[in-house]
Amino acid sequence: MIEALIFGFVGSFHCIGMCGPIALSLPxxxxxxxxxxxxxxxxxLGRVISYSLIGLLFGLLGLGFKLAGFQQSLSxxxxxxxxxxxxFPYFSKFRLNTSYIxxxxxxxxxxxxxxLFSKPQLSSLFxxxxxxxxxxxxFVYLGIIWTTSLGSAYQGALFMVFFGLGTIPAMLGVGLMGNIIDLKLRNKIKRAIPAFMLLMGCLLIIRGLNLGIPYLSPHLETRSETIAPTECH
Incomplete structure (x- = not known):
């Protein structure tokens, strides 16, 4: 799950804009x-548990596609x-505002x-x-997409756990020492995010091509392999 850790670590610099104010204001x-x-x-810890439950849910969804024999096409x-x-954003002024939806x-x-901010207790922080x-x-949405492609509730939950762990260094730093990450560095990382997404998309496509390459494009079960025919004697 090294890729999940890296994914979470890179994503944490992007997510500081949303989660940073909450981390800075913790009671x-x-x-x-x-x-x-x-x-x-x-x-x-509370964030990581939420991520793991999300991974479990979408891992189950991916499992449904796998059992139906569509894991390769799904990837x-x-x-x-x-x-x-x-x-898409480079060719259109339209932005999908999920916050509005x-x-x-x-x-x-x-x-x-x-x-909960009015209650300075550990249970409130959790x-x-x-x-x-x-x-x-x-970045959580991107993690969900990857999780769904895994076709396993266990692997989905595990992936999102490691994703969450990857975000902790940056969020821990913000929570303890304020906004310690230089704005210029954050902007540079944000500009690199599209390239990271392109790499991630290409990896999923290569994975779905079923090339039999360990780790990169492992063998995925086809529909005929998933539902084995029964023989009557």
């Missing part, structure tokens, strides 16, 4: 460094989808988070992390 105790570290880790289709997401549920989540993991995030 943590300022008296001892150890208290702050534990508090921020509890918050991040190619998802790879093309990522390429389109990466390239999910306005009501997002509002409910944000209101619940706001109420709950804030759980809810924060449900907020819209472009």
């Amino acid at each position: 943590v105790k300022n008296d001892l460094l150890i208290n702050r570290v534990v508090s921020v880790l509890i918050y991040n 190619i289709a998802l790879g093309i989808l990522i390429l389109m997401i990466a390239i 999910l306005f009501k549920p997002i509002g409910l989540i944000k209101n619940a988070i706001a109420k 709950s804030i992390g759980l809810l924060n993991g449900l907020l819209p995030c472009g």
Whole structure:
């Protein structure tokens, strides 16, 4: 799951814009460094658990495609989808505003988070992390796409766990020391994100081509292999 860690680490620089203000405002105790570290880790644990549940759900969805014998086609289709997401903004002024589409549920989540900020307890920090993991995030969406292609609830959950762990260094730094990441560095990383998405899309397409290359394009079950014929004697 090295790719999930790298994916999460790269994505964390992009997600600081949304999650950073929450991490900076966490109701943590300022008296001892150890208290702050534990508090921020509890918050991040909540995020990782939310990601794992999302991975489990979409891993199950991918499993359905796999059992139906469509895992290979699904991987190619998802790879093309990522390429389109990466390239489309350069050819159109249109932007898909998922925040508007999910306005009501997002509002409910944000209101619940706001109420928890008035309770400086570890359970509140954990709950804030759980809810924060449900907020819209472009990199989480990309993780969901990859997770769906895996065709396994277990692997989906594991992928998103490692994705979440990859985001912790940056989020931990923000939670403990404020916005320590230079804006110029963040902008450089953001400009590199489309290239990262293109690579990710190409990898999914290559994976779906069923070339039999270990790790890069492993053998995927076809429909005939998934549903083996029974013999009557």
